[in-house]
Amino acid sequence: MNKLPAPQPAPNKRRVFLVEDHPVTRRGLGLLIDQEADLMVCGQAAAAVAALMGIQTTKPDVVIVDIAIPGRDGLELIKDMGELHPQLPTVVLSVLDETIYAHRALQAGARGYVMKREPVEQLLTAVREVLAGEVYLSAAMRKQLLLTSLDLSHPVSDFGVKLLSDRELEIFRLVGEGFGTQKIAATLNLSISTVETHRTHIKEKLGVKHAPDLVREAVLWLQSQNYKQ
Amino acid sequence: MTNAKPETAAAHLPARKRILIVDAFPLVRAGVRAALGNHSGYEICGEAAQQHDTLRLIRELQPNLVTLGLNLKNCHWLELLKDMRVQFPTLLILVMSTQSESMYAQRAIKAGSNGFVTLLEPLEETLRAIGSLFAGEIYVSRCVISQIASQMARRRPDGNRRSLQNLTDRELEIFELMGDGLCVRQIADRLKLGKSTVETYRNRIKEKLHLPGNPELLQSAIQWKWSGSWRGQPAELQRPSSHLTAP
Numbered sequence: 001m002n003k004l005p006a007p008q009p010a011p012n013k014r015r016v017f018l019v020e021d022h023p024v025t026r027r028g029l030g031l032l033i034d035q036e037a038d039l040m041v042c043g044q045a046a047a048a049v050a051a052l053m054g055i056q057t058t059k060p061d062v063v064i065v066d067i068a069i070p071g072r073d074g075l076e077l078i079k080d081m082g083e084l085h086p087q088l089p090t091v092v093l094s095v096l097d098e099t100i101y102a103h104r105a106l107q108a109g110a111r112g113y114v115m116k117r118e119p120v121e122q123l124l125t126a127v128r129e130v131l132a133g134e135v136y137l138s139a140a141m142r143k144q145l146l147l148t149s150l151d152l153s154h155p156v157s158d159f160g161v162k163l164l165s166d167r168e169l170e171i172f173r174l175v176g177e178g179f180g181t182q183k184i185a186a187t188l189n190l191s192i193s194t195v196e197t198h199r200t201h202i203k204e205k206l207g208v209k210h211a212p213d214l215v216r217e218a219v220l221w222l223q224s225q226n227y228k229q
Numbered sequence: 230m231t232n233a234k235p236e237t238a239a240a241h242l243p244a245r246k247r248i249l250i251v252d253a254f255p256l257v258r259a260g261v262r263a264a265l266g267n268h269s270g271y272e273i274c275g276e277a278a279q280q281h282d283t284l285r286l287i288r289e290l291q292p293n294l295v296t297l298g299l300n301l302k303n304c305h306w307l308e309l310l311k312d313m314r315v316q317f318p319t320l321l322i323l324v325m326s327t328q329s330e331s332m333y334a335q336r337a338i339k340a341g342s343n344g345f346v347t348l349l350e351p352l353e354e355t356l357r358a359i360g361s362l363f364a365g366e367i368y369v370s371r372c373v374i375s376q377i378a379s380q381m382a383r384r385r386p387d388g389n390r391r392s393l394q395n396l397t398d399r400e401l402e403i404f405e406l407m408g409d410g411l412c413v414r415q416i417a418d419r420l421k422l423g424k425s426t427v428e429t430y431r432n433r434i435k436e437k438l439h440l441p442g443n444p445e446l447l448q449s450a451i452q453w454k455w456s457g458s459w460r461g462q463p464a465e466l467q468r469p470s471s472h473l474t475a476p
Contacts, residue, residue, distance in 0.1 A: 022327070022348040024355070028260030095254075095300070095327070096455075116254040117278075117302070123256075180444030212410040212447060219451045 014131055015042035017060035019051040019077070020093070021068075025116075029064065029093075032120050039127065048077040055085065062131050063090045064123070067105060075108040082109035089130040093123060098141050100216070112136035161221055163205040171198045176218030245272040246363060249290060251283050252276075252298030252325070257348065261296055261325070264352040265359070280304040287317055294321040294362060296355070297342070299328065303419075305402045307340050314341030321362045325355065331376040332394050334369050340398070344368035393453075395437045403430050407447060408454025 016033050018041060020026045026044055033039045043058035045051035055063065063081065067074030078090055091112035092105040102113040111130040114123045118138065126136035137145065164172055174184045185195045203214050248271050250258050258276045265271050274290045277283040280301050287295065295313070299306040306324075313322060323344040324337040334345040344358045347370060354370055361368040396404060406416045417427045431446065440446045 022257075022260075023351050024260035024264065024325070024348050025254070025256050026260070027263050027352060028256035028258070031259055031263055032256065093256075116256060117300075118255075120255045120259070175444075176448070178445040178448030180442050183442075183444070210410070210412065212407070212412060212451070215444070215447050216410055216451050216455070219448060220455060223455075 012038065013040040014038060014061040015040060015058070016127065017042055017051070017055055017058060017063045018044040019046075019048075019063060019065040019074075020044070021046045021066065025066070032124070033127075036124060039124075048074075048080075051077060052080060052084065055081065055088070060088065062127055063088060064093050064127065065090055065110070067092050067094045067096065067101070075104060078105065078108040078110050089133075091123070091126045091130055091136065098138060099144060100220075102137060102141050103145075104220075106135070106137075113141070114138070160206055164202060168198055168202050168205070171195060172202055172218050173222060175199075175202075175215055176222035246270055246294060247272050247274040247290065247292040248359070249274055249283075249286055249292035249295045250276045251278075251295055251301070253278050253300040253302060254298070257298060257325075260352070261355065264355050268356065271359070280309055283309065284312065284316065287313065287320065292320070294323060294359060296323045296325050296359075299324065299326050299333070305405070307336060307398050307402060310337065310340045310342055323355075323358055323362055323368075331373050331380065332392075334373045335377070335394075336398060336401070338367060338369065345373060346370040347372065393438070396434060400430055400434050400437070403427065404434055404450050405454060407431075408450035408452075410451070 016039055018026060018029050018033075020029060023046075026046070030041050030044070033041050042060050043054045045054045051063075051065075065074055065078060067078070074092070074094075078092070081088060081090060089111040090109065091114060092102075092110045093114050093116060094101060094105075095116050098113055098115050105113050112126040112135065114126050114136070115138070122138065129136040161169070161172070170188065171184055174187065179187065181192055181195050181199065184190070185192045188195075199214065203209065206214070206217055208214050208217060248265060250261050250273060252258050252261070255278075258278075262273050262276075265273060274292050275286050277286050278301070280303070283295075283297075283301070286292075297306070297310065297313075301309065310322065310324070313320065321344075322342040323346065324334075324342045326333055326337070326345065326347050327349075328347070337345045343362045344367060346354050346358045346368070350370055350372065358368040358370065393401065393404070402420070403416055406419065411419065413424055413427050413431070416422075417424045420427070431443070434440075435442070435446050438446070438449065440449060
């Protein structure tokens with residue numbers, strides 16, 4: 001195999017910046033992007049601070065971010081990039097389930113979401129779509145979003161925690177801390193059946209069916225709140 | 230070519246060592262392929278992304294070594310690893326983990342893998358590990374070794390009382406499935422166990438982790454699975470609930 005010199009910045013190639021903490025995956029990503037005729041890697045970073053600095057100096061056209069990167073929440077990095085470079089589109093690449101995380105990523109300002117287990121073609125499609133000013137989600141996610149938007153009881157613009165009343169939010173927070181119904185009732189001086197009623201309402205408002213889903217939503221929400229403090 | 234020592238079955242084996250890459254993520258497979266691709270002594274004979282394909286391809290392609298990611302869908306890696314070890318006793322298995330916890334390394338080695346590296350390490354670490362495995366050694370990456378050493382140094386009589394390390398493989402598997410949001414019935418179906426057996430396991434996990442009840446257990450499992458952090462104990466009861474910030 002011929003050793004090629006470092007790729008010259010060709011004017012017709014769109015510049016891609018990679019934020020990914022696993023060297024193996026970063027190498028796979030770099031190879032994938034660089035072998036495309038219209039794309040090239042202009043820089044890469046393994047953590048949020050290095051990413052912000054690298055983006056400043058390399059001026060990419062698009063950023064691919066793994067939202068499980070260390071140091072701080074990848075979602076927070078996306079928000080920072082949105083503030084500093086509002087025109088720069090971001091594609092999230094993640095191990096985390098899209099049905100649970102994609103809407104969080106989009107709300108933070110990402111323009112695309114691709115799961116790591118999907119074929120690499122999906123990532124390339126996502127990069128090209130967001131470069132063209134589109135939003136990219138998998139077919140399954142688009143369908144889910146469409147169905148949610150058709151369900152008038154869950155207006156998509158105001159989906160989730162914002163719908164909770166103060167009392168419900170308080171209980172939601174305790175659920176995220178690992179409090180069971182009995183303990184919540186004792187802590188807030190409420191009856192168990194009242195707490196159960198609140199839990200049912202919370203589940204309805206969040207659009208989740210089962211107890212483990214409620215706990216997961218609460219844990220993830222609490223985590224995002226802790227980042228803000 | 231030098232022949233250091235005669236190999237059994239060398240007659241029908243190719244000169245280059247055959248490696249099968251197993252990982253659910255295409256980009257990881259591409260990265261491993263790139264890391265090994267330039268080495269003249271190795272040949273990538275195939276890739277697999279699922280449990281079923283993994284066992285089939287080992288049978289068909291007869292690799293000398295498998296790199297095994299821990300992220301295959303609908304299958305717990307410890308079970309797969311043990312299956313591989315039983316079905317292919319001489320196969321070299323290198324676990325490539327996203328988890329850097331030493332607990333995973335210890336379990337992987339115990340379950341029959343020959344080496345353990347994490348994806349956080351440079352590509353050369355993978356090459357170094359594979360070289361060691363072919364030399365007949367057990368290889369655990371440096372960052373994991375130093376973790377184990379510092380744990381040993383820190384260990385007090387009750388130091389690891391609440392540690393996940395105290396869980397058996399089965400208990401850890403059930404704890405992780407709970408973190409995925411599976412209920413008792415779903416876990417029972419997945420593992421082909423009775424509901425009451427899973428409940429028994431659940432009680433044992435609670436006892437070992439000193440968790441008072443099912444809600445605390447579920448919260449811990451989800452926290453572990455989604456953020457990799459293990460607090461080891463449920464929230465304090467005196468947490469103030471008066472001051473709430475709007476979302």
